[in-house]
Amino acid sequence: MTDGFRRSACRIPPLPARPLNDSFAAFSGTAGGRSCRITLARHVRSLYACLLILTWPSLSFAFESFVVRDIRIEGLQRISEGTVFNYLPVREGDTLDEKQSAEVIKALFKTGFFKDVRLEEDDGRLIIFVEERPSIASVKIDGNHDIGSEDLLKALKGIGLAEGKVFDRQILDKVEQELRRQYYSRGKYSLKIDSQVTELPRNRVAVNINIAEGRVARIKQINIIGNNAFSDEELIQDFELSTSNLLSFYTKDDQYSKQKLSADLERLRSYYLDRGYINFEIESTQVSITPDKKEIYITINVKEGEIFQVEQVKLTGKTIVPPEELVPLVRIGPGDTFSRKLATETQKGISDRLGEEGYIFANVNMVPDINQERKTVNITFFVDPGKQVYVRRINFQGNTKTRDEVLRREMRQMEAAWASTTKIERSKTRLERLGYFQEVNVETPAVPGTTDQIDVNYSVTEKSSGNLTAGVGYSQFQGIIFNAAVTQDNIFGSGKRVSFNFNNSQINTIYSLGYFNPYATLDGISSGFDISYRDTNTGYSNYVANYITNVFQVGGNWGLPIGEFDSIRTNLDYSNTKLKTTNQSSTQIVEFIDEHGSEYSTYSSSLGWTHDTLNRAIFATSGGAQRLTGLFALPFSTLQYFKANVRLEQYFPLTQDLTLWLNGDIGYGGGYGGGGNSVLPFWEHFYAGGPNSVRGYQPNSLGPRDSRGYAFGGNSKLTGSVELLFPVPFAGEKLKSVRLGTFVDGGNVFANSPELSNLRFSTGISAKWLSPFGALMFSIAQPLNSQAGDRVQHFQFNFGSGFQGM
Structure with a gap:
């Protein structure tokens, strides 16, 4: 009995040193005529509790309930009494019985603060004895290399294993299990983890996790057993796993x-x-590791079965649209070898077609009827269109700078109209092509409480559409480029573009001011203007005809959409050109000035047609663009001439990462009217060679030459390229702004009409990077049929300016 208390004296044998589970035992009985409540430690073996009961004959297990007139808590060190009282399910004045006493113990253990709880009663006073869990004084990790300590400690803190937290052995066990899982996923099966918990004064512990990572276990062999139709190499070539x-x-x-x-x-x-092989089965898979845990063997047992042919294909259900429109979408037919891929593509094609009519939740099921004896299969595509739904609202999220109207005018799906998957996706593509957003996503949730309505929610991630830059670039053709620019492609979130540029290089000095409004009218008619002044001294190029020009130009432009993918564009421009010679100017240039003078006023009009189906403006992977433009110097200009140009490009997605890019450029120009001023001026000549033309040859170096042997350009041009584009291998999303390629280029310029026998070809590899500092492009190319006098340049790069084929 303790001073000031009448306490039941109960004694129990000592508990095991390290408890192995979370069970606890509460016993009630009588001792000395008073009721007694003893609670064993939470972590105690069930077997130990049973033995304790069997060897405790003096206890009579009969609990006497009582009214709690006071509650006291003993054993607290860091935790306040108020915290404990907040968790207690009993208050003064309550009657404490056997069931409630168990709830008290359970509630206190559930807090995780205590490793032992004991209840006693003395004349209606409930006394709760607790033993706090130790706090963590420090956490130290040694031996980890694959997983950084900073990241690991941050993760441990998130699950409660951190300095200042209450120590729980169960949490440490979970940490060890997760570490093993992480290292096993990295192939380190010889991992060893040794966790040490050191007791410190004031009920604290230091946790040390020692890791021996070991070596990575490599896949030594992948075996497929049971395959007769295909070799192991054929089957494994598409595997993500491989031998070293x-x-x-x-x-x-x-x-x-x-x-x-x-x-x-x-x-x-x-x-x-x-x-x-419809009956193909994977019967079993074995993964074994060598005793030294350094090599792994994978064995896959398969049963191939027989090849099945398609005997009949049916289309049934409620097809909605005329069957003749669905038949071309069926990719598999009678006599074909069965293919799940083609059947899946058929399902998707039919679903997409129904989606254009508002049945965006259409379900197309393939039901095969297999004849095992004849080795044939009848395929039935059952169409369940569901309900036709319409769009209630179109919502935008994430456009904090860009006005809603800028996004809404790109919508091809209208509100209160039948939903169309094609129009919804086309609207997404048009948003991506604006160039204002890093990412565009779309969702079509059903409207709660309805079966025929959806909302279309576009979420965008904006990127900077304005630049205030001053910097230095370099081009092998123009040399060092100093530039300063104020450009806002989306000024005040209106979608209008305003720009001012200054560009200074060895060859060109350019000042320009521009404005463009893509929606001058609600119908999508665009308008804008440009003012520029350019000084050009080609003498610094060392291989292009030498002359100096000063050009002032002002003009307006208008665009008219004539369809979803087609538009017409026209320009009206005035330019004043002053021409000067240098000590290296050729006879052709001197004679041109003698005949036509040194200053020229040109009033020109241009008209262009564009058919653009590219899926993105930058780094496209599908679609194409065809551009036809014609420029005419009006009759009252100093010189009367014309230029026509056709540019074609097409992207073919071969796989998820591989894209084939084809492009060609054809140009022709000359004088018209038959008078003495009917001539194409040499500064308007076409040029070829260099990064945006035929790589492997110096920029603008191909074609006719002047009397001094410099490139003089020509009246016609023919160039083309075939390029296989792909991202940086194995980089995933980390280097999505970089695109690599391997190419074959061909082309030349000609004094008159193209001569195919004089085309130049080259092959090589390329890289294009949209860096934060500007567009960077480089290529390594080898000319395939260079001739004497051609200027070869194997390595080419350009920094600080845009590039084609993005």
Whole structure:
């Protein structure tokens, strides 16, 4: 009995040193004529509790309830009494019975603050004895290299294992399990983790996690057993997992991952199902590791089955649109080898077509009827269009700078109209093509409480559409380029563009001011103007005809959309050109000045047609653009001439990462009217060679030459390119602003009409980077048929200016 208290004396044997589970035992009985409540530590073995009861014959387990007139808490060190009282399910005046006493103990253990709780009663006073869990004084991690300590400690803090937190052994066990999972996913199966918990004064502990990462276990072999139709190499070539190769140090494809293996097994299954093996099965998969945990062997047992042919294809259900419109969408037919891929494409094609009519939730199911004896399959595409839905609202989110009207005028899907998947996606593409947003996403949630309405929600991530720049660039053709520019492509969020530029290089000094409004009218008619002044001294190029020009130009432009993908553009311009010779000017230039003078006023009109189906303005992967332009110097100009140009480009997506880009450029110019001033001035000649033309040859160096051997350009031009484009391998989203390519270029310029026998060709590799400082392009090219006198340049780059083929 303790001074001031009458307490029941109960004694229990000592508990195990380290509890192994979270169970606790509460016993009630009588001792010395008073009721007694004893609670064992929460972490106690069930077996130990049973033995304790069997060896405790003196206790009579009969609990006597009582009215709590006071509550006292003993054993607190860091935790306040108020905190404990907040968790207690009993208050003064309550009757405490056996059930409630168990709830009290359970509530206190649930807080995680205590490792032992004991209840006693003395004349109606409830006394709660607690033993606090220790606090964590420090957490230290040693031996980790693959996972940074800073990231690891941050993650540990998020789950409660951090300095100042209450220590819980269970949390430490979970940390060890998660560490093993992380390292196993990296192929380090020889991992060893040794966690040490050191007791410190004032009920504190220091946690040390020692990690021995070990070496990465590499995939030594992948075996497929049971395959007769295809070799192991054919089946494994599309796997994400692989045996070690030259790029494995970067791709990590030789490190085993359960998730990657599951994906590869699905690829294997698809490979067979796309080739008619309907009964293909993966019977088992074994993954074994050598005793030293350094090498992994994967064995896949398969059963191929037989090839099945398609005997009949049916289209049934409620097709909505005329069947003759759906038949061309069926990609698989009688006599074909069964292919799940083609069947899936058929399902998608039909669903998309119904989506154009407002049935965006249409469901097209493929029902195969397999004849095992004849090795044939009848395919039925069952069409369930669902309900026709219309759009209630179109909402925009994320456009904090750009006005809603700028986005809304790009919409091809209208509110209160039947929903069309094609129009919704086209609207998304048009938003992406504005150039104001880094990312555009669209969702079509159903309107709550309705079955025939949806909202279309576009979320955008804005990027800076305005630039105030001053910098230095370099071009192998123009040399060092000093530039300063104030450009706002989306001024005040209105979608209008205003720009002022200053550009100074060895060859050109340019001042320009421009304005463009893409929606001068609600119908999408655009308008704008440009004013510029340019000084050009070609003598610094060392290989282009030498002359000096000073050109002042002012003009207006208008654009008229004539369809979703087509537009017409016209310009009216006035330019004043002053021409000067240098010591290196050729006979052709001197004679031109003698005949036509040195100052020229040109009033020109140009007309252009564009058909543009590119999916993006920058780094497109599908679609194309065809541009036809014609420029005419009006009859009252100093010189009467014309220029016509056709540019074609098309992107073909081959795979998710590979894109084939074809482009061609054809130009022709000359004088008209038959008079003495009917001539195409030499500064309007076409040029070829260099980064945006035929790579591997110096810029503008191909074609006719003047009397001094410098490139003089020509009246016609023919160039083209075939390029295979792809992102930086294995970089994912990290380097999405970089695009690589391998190409074959061809072309030349000619004094009159093109001569195919004089075309120059080259091949090489290229890289294009939209850096924060400007567009950077470089290429390494090898001319294939250079001739004597051609200026070859294998490595070419351009920084600080735009480039084609983006």
